[in-house]
Amino acid sequence: MDRPLVEHKNFEKTDFTAAALPPGEYEDCGFTQCNFSETALSGIYFSECRFAGCNLSMVQLKGTAFRDCVFIDCKLLGLHWEDCNQFGLSFHFEGCILDLCSFFKLKLKAISFKDCSLQEADLREADLSKAVFDRCNLQGAMFDHTNLEGADLRTAEHYTIDPAQNKIKKARFSMPGVIRLLDKYQLDIG
Secondary structure, X not given: OOOOEEEOOEXXXXXXXXXXXOOOEEEOOEEEOOEOOOOEOOOOEEEOOEEEOOEOXXXXXXXXXXXXXXXXOOEOOOOEHHHOOXXXXXXXXXXXXXXXXXXXXXXXXXXXXXXXXXXXXXXXXOEOOOOEEEOOEOOOOEOOOOEXXXXXXXXXXXXXXXXXXXXXXXXXXXXXHHHHHHHHHOOOOO
């Protein structure tokens, strides 16, 4: 099925809950302060697009493609990123709220999260090797059989990671955060 190609177009303060974003391939487009909340972006392809100040909470992502996309100051609650088209899947998040999102089993090597909230996010079985969690809140985030080799969590907060259940070789932590790796042992460290 051929999709219409939309290139170099900027969308500002558009409410896509009233009129859906037309299916197609969006290349090098900007979306600023747009509302996509609870809409379906299924089958839409985004390549080198920038989302700034947008609300994409509870959006349906079945087959949606994101290639080299950037999300800045966006609200992205409860998204199932694993439903996306995984071919070439790559994005960067800065200042975003990603609470209750699922990245289950995704391959996201070297992904970058900066100043983000990932509270209760599902990161189980994901490949997050060399990922950067810069000043991120990981309260309640689920790590189980997650590959965090070479990941940078030095400025991340509130994470609980079991070294016996996750790959953490050469991951970077700082004091006192690294102490949280021992949480399951209920040690009294004074």
